[in-house]
Amino acid sequence: MGDGNKLSRRGFIAGGAVAGAAALVPTPLERLLNVLSSGFIQQAQAEASGNAGARNYINILMAGGPMRYAFDAWMRTNVNDTMLDFNPMVATKFVNSGGRVVGVENATFNYNGVLVPHMFSHSVFNSAGAQRPLTDLLNHMLVIRGFGTGFDGHPFNATAQQAPVGGVSSVLGLAADYSSKTFEAVEWPERGDFGTYTSSKGKALNKVTGNPLYSLLEGFGGPQGGRVKGRSLKDRNRDAYDLAQARLRAYAQSDFNGSTVLAKNLSNASELMKKGTGNLDGYWNPAVARYRAVIENSMRQSGLMGISDVPMISDGGAYWGVHVADGNRRLLVSSDFDLRESVKNMTAPGSLAEGLALAEYVLKENLVTSLNLQMGDPANVILKDAANGAQAVHTAIKDMHETGAIPGLLITTAYYRALAAGLLELIDQLKKVQTNSTNLWSETVVQVISEFNRSARANGTGSDHGFNQMVTSVFSGAIQKGPFVVGNIQKSGHGGGYTGTQGIGAAIDDYNQKGRPTPTMAASTVAALLRVPKNPYENLAAPLVELNNGQLRVLKTAKIVG
Structure with a gap:
């Protein structure tokens, strides 16, 4: 990204990175998708730098x-x-x-x-x-x-x-x-x-x-039958998914460390978030x-x-x-x-x-x-x-x-x-x-x-x-x-x-x-x-x-x- 872009790496990881993100009060699934997309970015950075973590x-x-x-x-x-x-x-x-x-x-x-x-x-x-x-x-x-x-x-x-x-x-x-x-x-x-x-x-x-x-993943879009909450939030969850995908695509197209790795694995990230729980x-x-x-x-x-x-x-x-x-x-x-x-x-x-x-x-x-x-x-x-x-x-x-x-x-x-x-x-x-x-x-x-x-x-x-x-x-x-x-x-x-x-x-x-x-x-x-x-x-x-x-x-x- 050019020098005129005010978005920092920390901003990508901590924030929504897409216009309108701050307007949403996050649902559990939105929080999950936010963390997942953060995780993919951090994982890509680690892979690019050779640091596999613990x-x-x-x-x-x-x-x-x-x-x-x-x-x-x-x-x-x-x-x-x-x-x-x-x-x-x-x-x-x-x-x-x-x-x-x-x-x-x-x-x-x-x-x-x-x-x-x-x-x-x-x-x-x-x-x-x-x-x-x-x-x-x-x-x-x-x-x-x-x-x-x-x-x-x-x-x-x-x-x-x-x-x-x-x-x-x-x-x-x-x-x-x-x-x-x-x-x-x-x-x-x-x-x-x-x-x-x-x-x-x-x-x-x-x-x-x-x-x-079920207790751990409650609210994260789990199976049918009412044991896991959140199914009544389909529209919000779809928006959250689109937001997370946009965030990942934006990072993949940037010149931040790990962007090339992330671009190659974007389809895998997409599949995991679609699957949810x-x-x-x-x-x-x-x-x-x-x-x-x-x-x-x-x-x-x-x-x-x-x-x-x-x-x-x-x-x-x-x-x-x-x-x-x-x-x-x-x-x-x-x-x-x-x-x-x-x-x-x-x-x-x-x-x-x-x-x-x-x-x-x-x-x-x-x-x-x-x-x-x-x-x-x-x-x-x-x-x-x-x-x-x-x-x-x-x-x-x-x-x-x-x-x-x-x-x-x-x-x-x-x-x-x-x-x-x-x-x-x-x-x-x-x-x-x-x-x-x-x-x-x-x-x-x-x-x-x-x-x-x-x-x-x-x-x-x-x-x-x-x-x-x-x-x-x-x-x-x-x-x-x-x-x-x-x-x-x-x-x-x-x-x-x-x-x-x-x-x-x-x-x-x-x-x-x-x-x-x-x-x-x-x-x-x-x-x-x-x-x-x-x-x-x-x-x-x-x-x-x-x-x-x-x-x-x-x-x-x-x-x-x-």
């Missing part, structure tokens, strides 16, 4: 602090590591004798040079009903272990991982900071005291209630059913070697207790009940299926950059109570104080199989979407957190809050040829009844955070994977990996100390 970020919270040893609380990960001081609560596989379960062990196998828990030697179901190996997930996995806060408390330790440093963006906000999408950050269900969000660039967190997708009805219910099927089929699968291949009959000992929600109590499994029956009707934990379906839609439609999701308690668990002989359906809560080594391993294996199967289905869907020279899964990072891992009791009767033995796992298509593990742990427990190797954090040699690392270490490492231009945590705790051209390099080798 990766998408999904945070999955398992509130309650479940035992994570079967899944991502990895102990001995290298053949050169010192041998474990075994604690039965960190078990990953059952020991059988005479055709029945008699004990537990911490069993691993070598995958791509890393010793990983026994669970990953199995397969789960995909959406076609076929089996797929869990090693597919390991290929994209990074385990960050060996950090802690030094303080107890569920909400405190949950929020400390989401926002470890005051005065800067939380991890969810950090990804949102570099977003130009319709909704930079979304949370469903609301986390309450277990959540915290900050954005240094003022990006909003949209807390969604009820049906998450009219495909929700055809998507939502089938997608939730699809995720629920892979999750529940995988949870309930029987005959898993070393897990559910022989009868599990209680000997009446303390290993056989289960912490259940009704009465917040310890239930001792009856000796005339096969514990394998307990998982045969387990249901998708909480909002996991809905959350993953939500993530699939909003990422594929390019609507959201950052998402907070949750995974509930293992529900519909059938147990027979040794105290009264009653067989009933229970919820096994994740704050597993009184859950012993044997039911703990069975229930958590089913629980994490659910998560793994759901993640693999999401990965399959995101891989189908091409973004420039890669796919959407390579532009996405998924992090799984809980308040803490568990302080494991050496007598196998249960566990308590492990706020100094935290662990988180991260998955991304940007990670190839995994798994990887970072963070040091101690060989010993912390005394009392908590002896044995159980993942207590240990100092890292020549690291810029002295002593036991804090959650800042994990957040800094995740920020490196998110590809943000500025990591706000690195001066306090440097990332433990670097990622270049799809190659992840571990900067500090994980060790067992002592």
